[in-house]
Amino acid sequence: MTARREKAAVEANTGAAEPRRLGIGLIGGGFIGRAHAIALRSLPLQAFPPAALPELRVVAEATPELAGQAARRLDIPDATGRWEEVVERDDVDVVAVATPNSMHRDVVLAAVEHGKHVMCEKPLGVDAKEALGMYRAAEAAGVRHYVAFNYRRVPAVTFARQLITEGRIGAVHAFRGKYLYGGNTDPSVPLGWRHRRSEAGGALGDVGSHVVDLARFLVGEISEVTSATRTWTPRRPLSPGSTEYGDVGTDDEGAMLLGFRNGALGVVQASTCAPGRYNNLSFEINGELGSVEFDFERMNELRVYLSDDPRQLQGFHTVRVAGAHPYGPFFYPENDGFGVAFTETKVIEWHEFLGALVHGEPVQPDFYDGYVANCIIDRATSHQSGWVPIEEEPREASR
């Protein structure tokens, strides 16, 4: 905790200062919109005193009816079928973008034009060009921006990064990451926005983008990629049970090799057709002095091998990540017997973002990180053979 945050926490604890209230407008009340609502409501209870008091003031959905339903479900006082109204409201300080990917750009550009800070779901853009425009617009508007790569906020993942940056596993040689999920295995699953190339990135661009972000977070910048993709079900029914079919434009399965600037080699596999897998985000990282291994399906554990352990005790051991580890206060109760779950990763990302916003501190992953992830996915899915260089634009000088 920085000195500024510590002072603010003491003042809030003693009643000397009330945490700042920030109005939040949620755009998109689907699967992940609900997770944001849960996180925003939990934040003041889980982080006491909170850096800020987020207040969900309005939700926008595709139609007024859907917006009304979302508002009732998520207990949000106001609802609209026009997202433009959210970014125009004076009582909204921060906009949370939880819509299908193809809408992110328009919503983000309008929000920053109205001076709103933005939390945007991943992937930031449909492609790197869009994402770069969003990053530059947010910087030019002087607002704070965050891209919701929430797996960085799993305490065990942050702990793995801590071990790596402390040099406990030495120079990293290899990253092996995968994200497997079985939801697309059944060919009768109807065509949705995630199957349209103009709206989504397929297995590599969707779930795979989380692994790419973790590779950068844990190992470092990526200089080149090469990849292959497959689409197992090229046509899907237009709606449940329909006999009318449409073309699938995205991949169900993808694999890529990553070349890191520090010389490490990486492998990423992403699949939405992996029977029996629900949210299997996992990685193993090998360094010259040790290894770490993580699997989201056991998200409160980190497997660690350190070659300087006494010889007779050598072998992977399982560290139960809890109160003594990064984000310890988010374990409830704060002891070693209870873990965190997916929604805590969203609570922690809001805690990080709002804390940085209120205290004027830097925070990542921001839109630049979103842009770099888009660059890597674009190159990986460009169907060029052999290694393809990643030539991202640099960060703006202000950060």
Ligand SMILES: NC(=O)c1ccc[n+]([C@@H]2O[C@H](COP(=O)([O-])OP(=O)(O)OC[C@H]3O[C@@H](n4cnc5c(N)ncnc54)[C@H](O)[C@@H]3O)[C@@H](O)[C@H]2O)c1
């Ligand atoms: N960080 C994560 O772990 C994670 C997990 C899932 C999804 N996501 C991302 O979140 C975003 C949404 O995914 P989802 O799974 O919640 O999808 P979803 O389809 O469940 O929800 C999207 C919602 O947006 C609404 N919407 C569509 N058009 C709209 C409009 N014009 N105005 C307002 N709302 C509109 C839809 O009605 C729907 O309720 C995507 O970018 C996705 O990649 C992130």
